[in-house]
Amino acid sequence: MGESVNGPRAFSNHYNHDHFINHRQENHIREILNSCDTLAINMTKINSSRSHFTFRNGLVSPRWHKTMGFCTLIISSFLCSLRRFGSYIWKKISWPVAFFTFMLTVFMFTLFTDFIPFNRIVYSKQAQSSAVGLLPVTSNIQGDRSVLHMRREVYDSDPKITFPLQRPPLSAFNKSSVNGSLQEKAVKRFPTCIIFGVSKCGTKAVIEYLKLHPHVVAPRSEINFFNNETLQHQHGLEWYIQQMPPSFDHQITVEKSPDYFQNHLCADLIRAASPSTKLILLLREPIERLVSEYMQLSEKRPGLPEFDKWVIGQDTGDIDQRVPSVMVSAYAEHVSYWLSVFPRPQIHIIESQSLRDYPLQEMRKVERFLNLQPFFQPDDFYYNSTRGFYCMRMRFTGKTKCLGKSKGREHITVSQSIMEKLKNFYQPYNSKLKQILTLDFPWL
Numbered sequence: 001m002g003e004s005v006n007g008p009r010a011f012s013n014h015y016n017h018d019h020f021i022n023h024r025q026e027n028h029i030r031e032i033l034n035s036c037d038t039l040a041i042n043m044t045k046i047n048s049s050r051s052h053f054t055f056r057n058g059l060v061s062p063r064w065h066k067t068m069g070f071c072t073l074i075i076s077s078f079l080c081s082l083r084r085f086g087s088y089i090w091k092k093i094s095w096p097v098a099f100f101t102f103m104l105t106v107f108m109f110t111l112f113t114d115f116i117p118f119n120r121i122v123y124s125k126q127a128q129s130s131a132v133g134l135l136p137v138t139s140n141i142q143g144d145r146s147v148l149h150m151r152r153e154v155y156d157s158d159p160k161i162t163f164p165l166q167r168p169p170l171s172a173f174n175k176s177s178v179n180g181s182l183q184e185k186a187v188k189r190f191p192t193c194i195i196f197g198v199s200k201c202g203t204k205a206v207i208e209y210l211k212l213h214p215h216v217v218a219p220r221s222e223i224n225f226f227n228n229e230t231l232q233h234q235h236g237l238e239w240y241i242q243q244m245p246p247s248f249d250h251q252i253t254v255e256k257s258p259d260y261f262q263n264h265l266c267a268d269l270i271r272a273a274s275p276s277t278k279l280i281l282l283l284r285e286p287i288e289r290l291v292s293e294y295m296q297l298s299e300k301r302p303g304l305p306e307f308d309k310w311v312i313g314q315d316t317g318d319i320d321q322r323v324p325s326v327m328v329s330a331y332a333e334h335v336s337y338w339l340s341v342f343p344r345p346q347i348h349i350i351e352s353q354s355l356r357d358y359p360l361q362e363m364r365k366v367e368r369f370l371n372l373q374p375f376f377q378p379d380d381f382y383y384n385s386t387r388g389f390y391c392m393r394m395r396f397t398g399k400t401k402c403l404g405k406s407k408g409r410e411h412i413t414v415s416q417s418i419m420e421k422l423k424n425f426y427q428p429y430n431s432k433l434k435q436i437l438t439l440d441f442p443w444l
């Protein structure tokens with residue numbers, strides 16, 4: 001967790017609103033901010049305020065600098081457009097000069113936007129009453145214009161909602177380093193962890209929950225690279241890495257492509273690309289998973305046969321093993337292959353229903369598996385009774401987020417006879433799975 005908030009480098013100066021009406025004090029504030037590791041913030045709303053600092057993701061920037069940058073950008077764009085529409089003065093200036101002016105302004109804008117990174121953001125809703133010092137900065141909390149107050153000593157009084165952040169090196173936000181060498185920058189990396197399956201078991205929930213953690217970055221959608229030969233041959237591994245969002249050294253990249261699970265070659269390809277890749281696997285009661293996949297397919301393909309006809313081979317009258325979705329739920333077949341490629345400790349397994357019922361506990365286990373700083377707290381999740389599962393609450397903004405409508409579809413009722421056939425079909429696979437994993441899920 002790093003140093004104590006009340007340690008020598010915590011923000012400890014006393015300020016109030018009036019001090020900051022005067023912009024000349026800003027340099028002084030910036031000096032203080034630069035010299036401290038911890039920024040304590042009170043989230044209490046205040047109706048009107050002057051906005052001197054913007055705050056996001058552990059960074060604080062003097063707001064008026066940014067505004068100035070924007071202004072110059074707008075003015076130069078205006079001048080360039082004058083040139084475009086034939087103003088007398090600008091007619092005398094060549095396009096390269098106009099372009100150069102524009103680029104110079106863009107460059108100046110980047111200079112003005114100098115962020116101050118913080119090691120730890122201490123975040124509290126109850127801080128105001130005991131606030132030692134206040135420094136107004138703005139943020140959109142719960143869609144409203146609100147004020148963040150920087151102060152110290154919040155941590156001890158309200159540790160439950162403390163938000164620890166690792167201080168990214170200052171160099172990461174500058175153009176040149178002190179010793180003149182190249183600086184650490186956010187770069188795109190091969191994932192530290194891949195959620196490789198199983199589809200319809202809650203993989204989206206896990207990656208969305210993980211993205212709440214400030215030390216995790218993940219691409220917006222599934223990449224499906226290792227199960228796509230065309231992508232591999234045409235673009236190669238470099239392309240795959242390019243699909244990842246940039247990350248700093250203190251962050252990890254996580255990718256989710258649940259269809260890797262039943263494509264055994266993916267295991268070998270991932271191992272060849274990076275043998276230390278950590279893997280997360282979600283498993284759900286096999287028939288429930290199958291029905292969930294059926295619901296998704298029937299929405300996408302209107303001509304899909306009824307469930308009974310879909311799972312039963314018309315020629316045999318038995319469960320049709322030629323239906324790929326049926327065999328995806330035969331987990332043991334696939335798990336045994338992945339375990340022949342990766343050592344067991346490198347694969348973390350989550351039981352789907354447990355994730356649904358106890359997201360906090362499951363995400364804390366994931367955190368430990370990925371060696372992440374403890375972050376998840378009860379307030380990060382809330383039960384949405386309409387959706388039937390837990391949704392997320394963003395700690396910085398207070399905004400809530402649920403998974404899309406494709407999650408939580410109503411399932412069809414499977415007839416008794418088909419249910420029996422499916423249970424008998426999956427029973428040997430489940431027994432084998434229990435043996436391989438030495439785990440005991442309720443449905444094993």
Ligand SMILES: Nc1ncnc2c1ncn2[C@@H]1O[C@H](COP(=O)(O)OS(=O)(=O)O)[C@@H](OP(=O)(O)O)[C@H]1O
Nearest residue numbers: 199200201202203204205292355356389407408409
């Ligand atoms: N914690 C939590 N939150 C939300 N949803 C949860 C959760 N755990 C499991 N599920 C159920 O997982 C089903 C979707 O799984 P995936 O996200 O893996 O689907 S996909 O493969 O990405 O399409 C989807 O199942 P169905 O509702 O039966 O379709 C979700 O309801």
